[in-house]
Amino acid sequence: DVKVTQSSRYLVKRTGEKVFLECVQDMDHENMFWYRQDPGLGLRLIYFSYDVKMKEKGDIPEGYSVSREKKERFSLILESASTNQTSMYLCASSLWGVISNQPQHFGDGTRLSIL
Amino acid sequence: ELKVEQNPLFLSMQEGKNYTIYCNYSTTSDRLYWYRQDPGKSLESLFVLLSNGAVKQEGRLMASLDTKARLSTLHITAAVHDLSATYFCAVDVGNEKLTFGTGTRLTIIP
Numbered sequence: 001d002v003k004v005t006q007s008s009r010y011l012v013k014r015t016g017e018k019v020f021l022e023c024v025q026d027m028d029h030e031n032m033f034w035y036r037q038d039p040g041l042g043l044r045l046i047y048f049s050y051d052v053k054m055k056e057k058g059d060i061p062e063g064y065s066v067s068r069e070k071k072e073r074f075s076l077i078l079e080s081a082s083t084n085q086t087s088m089y090l091c092a093s094s095l096w097g098v099i100s101n102q103p104q105h106f107g108d109g110t111r112l113s114i115l
Numbered sequence: 116e117l118k119v120e121q122n123p124l125f126l127s128m129q130e131g132k133n134y135t136i137y138c139n140y141s142t143t144s145d146r147l148y149w150y151r152q153d154p155g156k157s158l159e160s161l162f163v164l165l166s167n168g169a170v171k172q173e174g175r176l177m178a179s180l181d182t183k184a185r186l187s188t189l190h191i192t193a194a195v196h197d198l199s200a201t202y203f204c205a206v207d208v209g210n211e212k213l214t215f216g217t218g219t220r221l222t223i224i225p
Binding site for chain 1: 148159211213
């Protein structure tokens with residue numbers, strides 16, 4: 001089974017702090033994604049990556065950055081946390097290419113509160 | 116910009132009844148996914164629909180895709196309490212990215 005592991009289930013940080021959310025997958029997937037989930041808004045894509053060192057902006061990248069130094073690890077960075085970044089953050093991974101016919105696999109999520 | 120709309124947003128139904136959740140999307144796509152999320156948990160993949168007319172069934176759930184109408188349905192047959200969850204559809208327009216609907220929160224009442 002695919003395993004996507006997020007480093008923290010719950011995190012509390014203060015406004016202005018630099019925050020790192022870590023995600024590791026164990027299935028050698030090329031694609032990795034970061035979403036945030038808010039009530040009534042569903043999941044919204046923040047950033048994604050097709051390969052090591054590559055990153056692409058999603059629909060709501062403002063206030064975030066990412067890092068992918070190794071294929072299995074994808075980090076989300078809040079450069080200067082703000083209260084409107086309080087949310088549930090979900091990491092996902094998938095195989096590359098339309099022929100893979102595989103869904104994205106999700107981690108358990110990190111509930112982040114910015115005070 | 117791709118828009119994905121689900122309805123209803125909230126659904127309470129009695130055990131044993133049938134119901135359908137609808138997922139409409141605004142641009143051409145032939146890849147659609149259904150996920151389930153239990154409270155406080157992550158998303159679990161239910162179905163992958165890859166072509167017009169695709170139909171997948173698992174237990175009391177059946178999903179279908181009509182790419183011409185840009186519509187997918189998730190049908191629940193003879194609902195049981197264990198099916199209470201939030202269901203999401205997600206559309207891939209071919210660039211590996213998914214756009215999610217806002218979800219349907221399903222509550223099964225005994």
